[in-house]
Amino acid sequence: MPPLPPFPPFSSTPSRALVVAALRAAGCVFAEDEAELLLAAAPTPGELATLVDRRITGEPLELVLGWAEFSGLRIAVEPGVFVPRRRTEFLVEQALAHVPDAAVVVDLCCGSGAVGAALAAALGPVELHAADIDPAAVRCARRNIPEADGQVHTGDLFEALPVGLRGRVDILAANVPYVPTDEVKLLPAEARDHEPLVALDGGSDGLDLLRRVAIEAPDWLTQGGCLLVETSERQAPAAVEAFTRAGLRTRPAVSEEEYAHVVIGTRP
Numbered sequence: 001m002p003p004l005p006p007f008p009p010f011s012s013t014p015s016r017a018l019v020v021a022a023l024r025a026a027g028c029v030f031a032e033d034e035a036e037l038l039l040a041a042a043p044t045p046g047e048l049a050t051l052v053d054r055r056i057t058g059e060p061l062e063l064v065l066g067w068a069e070f071s072g073l074r075i076a077v078e079p080g081v082f083v084p085r086r087r088t089e090f091l092v093e094q095a096l097a098h099v100p101d102a103a104v105v106v107d108l109c110c111g112s113g114a115v116g117a118a119l120a121a122a123l124g125p126v127e128l129h130a131a132d133i134d135p136a137a138v139r140c141a142r143r144n145i146p147e148a149d150g151q152v153h154t155g156d157l158f159e160a161l162p163v164g165l166r167g168r169v170d171i172l173a174a175n176v177p178y179v180p181t182d183e184v185k186l187l188p189a190e191a192r193d194h195e196p197l198v199a200l201d202g203g204s205d206g207l208d209l210l211r212r213v214a215i216e217a218p219d220w221l222t223q224g225g226c227l228l229v230e231t232s233e234r235q236a237p238a239a240v241e242a243f244t245r246a247g248l249r250t251r252p253a254v255s256e257e258e259y260a261h262v263v264i265g266t267r268p
């Protein structure tokens with residue numbers, strides 16, 4: 001398909017129908033909903049033209065808007081940072097169902113910090129720590145988890161965390177990268193072109209980071225504390241095995257509606 005021409009600047013606010021038509025022509029499935037959001041986000045016709053142009057040339061809607069909806073929150077997102085997916089709300093729900101009175105929460109591989117922010121919003125005052133290896137993610141997470149609400153650390157998995165957290169964590173949420181290396185090229189262009197490899201590539205079977213997290217998690221969890229990860233359907237049995245081998249009492253959970261697979265491991 002030849003590239004779409006740039007969306008022309010408007011001299012006055014264009015009709016909603018014109019924006020919908022442009023989005024639809026570019027293949028946006030939810031053109032009506034997106035048009036509403038873009039119209040609401042642009043204070044002038046010129047800015048609207050820029051936003052629509054960015055969207056129809058393939059930028060994810062969330063990056064164009066600068067935010068993503070997640071668990072009822074508006075999460076700031078930035079270029080080069082993983083956009084939180086709605087299916088990950090299922091991981092948040094499972095964490096809350098398993099440890100409803102959690103006092104210490106860690107969001108490992110936090111990206112934008114959406115998971116940690118959502119858990120804290122639901123739990124009320126908690127000790128919240130989030131961590132990521134990518135400085136761009138850490139910067140973005142600090143916007144979603146201001147200092148008053150929690151601490152955001154930089155580093156490789158558990159190395160980023162204060163040692164004083166060992167044995168005290170009630171919820172350890174770790175939405176690690178889990179796409180097998182050979183399958184990264186099969187992802188939709190919005191992910192391939194706009195999200196960093198470090199946020200997607202989970203190694204040959206996609207479970208390299210998940211296994212590392214499972215091995216170390218029991219040292220950080222309190223008794224009855226839970227580790228939660230997201231996987232694909234195909235990966236879930238291997239993830240359950242890794243958790244069980246690490247000494248966690250393990251169970252998989254599935255949301256057919258969200259097409260989400262979560263593995264939950266409790267420290268006995």
Ligand SMILES: C[S@@+](CC[C@H](N)C(=O)[O-])C[C@H]1O[C@@H](n2cnc3c(N)ncnc32)[C@H](O)[C@@H]1O
Nearest residue numbers: 082084109110111132133134156157175177199
């Ligand atoms: C799939 S994204 C998930 C982001 C966020 N938790 C969410 O659900 O939206 C995975 C994140 O893991 C981070 N990451 C990758 N390798 C890491 C490592 N060794 N240590 C810490 N973070 C890592 C990436 O930078 C990315 O932000």
